[in-house]
Amino acid sequence: MTERTLPPEALDAWATVLRDHFALAPDDVPIALILDLARDVAHDVARPAAPFSAFVAGLVAGRAGGSADDIAAAVAAITGLARAHAKDAAGGTP
Numbered sequence: 001m002t003e004r005t006l007p008p009e010a011l012d013a014w015a016t017v018l019r020d021h022f023a024l025a026p027d028d029v030p031i032a033l034i035l036d037l038a039r040d041v042a043h044d045v046a047r048p049a050a051p052f053s054a055f056v057a058g059l060v061a062g063r064a065g066g067s068a069d070d071i072a073a074a075v076a077a078i079t080g081l082a083r084a085h086a087k088d089a090a091g092g093t094p
Contacts, residue, residue, distance in 0.1 A: 027068055037075045044086035053078050 006014065015029050037057060038050040045053070057074040064070040 028066075030068070030071060033072065033075055037079060040079045041082045044082035049082075053082070 011031060015031055018024065019026065019029055034054055034057075038054055041053040042050040057071070057078050060074040060077070061067075061070040064074070
Protein backbone atom coordinates (compact mmCIF):
# COMPACT_ATOMS: atom_id res chain seq x y z
CA MET A 1 0.00 0.00 0.00
CA THR A 2 1.34 3.44 -0.89
CA GLU A 3 0.85 6.60 1.11
CA ARG A 4 -1.75 7.65 -1.51
CA THR A 5 -3.81 4.49 -1.04
CA LEU A 6 -6.70 4.79 1.37
CA PRO A 7 -7.15 1.64 3.46
CA PRO A 8 -10.79 0.58 3.86
CA GLU A 9 -10.91 1.46 7.55
CA ALA A 10 -9.74 4.99 6.78
CA LEU A 11 -12.64 5.63 4.42
CA ASP A 12 -15.08 6.05 7.30
CA ALA A 13 -12.70 8.47 9.00
CA TRP A 14 -12.37 10.54 5.82
CA ALA A 15 -16.15 10.50 5.34
CA THR A 16 -16.52 11.81 8.90
CA VAL A 17 -14.09 14.64 8.16
CA LEU A 18 -16.11 15.62 5.10
CA ARG A 19 -19.46 15.31 6.85
CA ASP A 20 -18.26 17.37 9.81
CA HIS A 21 -16.72 20.09 7.66
CA PHE A 22 -19.74 20.44 5.38
CA ALA A 23 -22.42 19.73 8.03
CA LEU A 24 -23.70 16.62 6.28
CA ALA A 25 -25.68 13.78 7.81
CA PRO A 26 -24.42 10.21 7.43
CA ASP A 27 -27.24 9.49 4.95
CA ASP A 28 -26.07 12.41 2.82
CA VAL A 29 -22.90 10.48 1.95
CA PRO A 30 -23.87 6.96 0.79
CA ILE A 31 -20.37 5.51 0.55
CA ALA A 32 -21.35 2.08 -0.79
CA LEU A 33 -23.61 3.57 -3.46
CA ILE A 34 -20.90 5.97 -4.62
CA LEU A 35 -18.26 3.23 -4.69
CA ASP A 36 -20.61 0.97 -6.67
CA LEU A 37 -21.16 3.80 -9.15
CA ALA A 38 -17.42 4.32 -9.53
CA ARG A 39 -16.86 0.58 -10.02
CA ASP A 40 -19.58 0.26 -12.64
CA VAL A 41 -18.51 3.32 -14.61
CA ALA A 42 -14.83 2.34 -14.44
CA HIS A 43 -15.74 -1.10 -15.79
CA ASP A 44 -18.30 -0.07 -18.41
CA VAL A 45 -16.77 3.20 -19.62
CA ALA A 46 -13.22 3.90 -18.40
CA ARG A 47 -11.43 4.38 -15.09
CA PRO A 48 -11.05 8.16 -15.50
CA ALA A 49 -14.80 8.40 -16.06
CA ALA A 50 -15.51 7.16 -12.52
CA PRO A 51 -14.66 10.26 -10.46
CA PHE A 52 -16.13 12.53 -13.11
CA SER A 53 -19.36 10.51 -13.07
CA ALA A 54 -19.52 10.60 -9.27
CA PHE A 55 -19.21 14.39 -9.44
CA VAL A 56 -22.00 14.57 -12.04
CA ALA A 57 -24.20 12.33 -9.88
CA GLY A 58 -23.74 14.71 -6.96
CA LEU A 59 -24.43 17.73 -9.12
CA VAL A 60 -27.59 16.21 -10.59
CA ALA A 61 -28.81 14.99 -7.20
CA GLY A 62 -28.18 18.41 -5.66
CA ARG A 63 -30.07 20.20 -8.40
CA ALA A 64 -32.97 17.78 -7.92
CA GLY A 65 -33.14 18.55 -4.20
CA GLY A 66 -30.38 16.45 -2.69
CA SER A 67 -32.49 13.83 -0.93
CA ALA A 68 -31.43 10.21 -0.60
CA ASP A 69 -33.93 9.37 -3.35
CA ASP A 70 -32.42 12.08 -5.58
CA ILE A 71 -28.95 10.62 -5.03
CA ALA A 72 -30.15 7.09 -5.77
CA ALA A 73 -31.96 8.24 -8.92
CA ALA A 74 -28.89 10.08 -10.24
CA VAL A 75 -26.65 7.10 -9.56
CA ALA A 76 -29.13 4.71 -11.20
CA ALA A 77 -29.37 6.92 -14.28
CA ILE A 78 -25.59 7.16 -14.65
CA THR A 79 -25.13 3.43 -14.08
CA GLY A 80 -27.74 2.75 -16.77
CA LEU A 81 -25.98 5.10 -19.16
CA ALA A 82 -22.66 3.37 -18.46
CA ARG A 83 -24.16 -0.04 -19.16
CA ALA A 84 -25.71 1.24 -22.40
CA HIS A 85 -22.37 2.78 -23.36
CA ALA A 86 -20.61 -0.55 -22.82
CA LYS A 87 -23.24 -2.36 -24.85
CA ASP A 88 -22.95 0.16 -27.68
CA ALA A 89 -19.15 -0.03 -27.61
CA ALA A 90 -19.37 -3.82 -27.87
CA GLY A 91 -21.55 -3.55 -30.95
CA GLY A 92 -24.86 -4.11 -29.20
CA THR A 93 -23.83 -7.11 -27.12
CA PRO A 94 -23.17 -6.94 -23.37
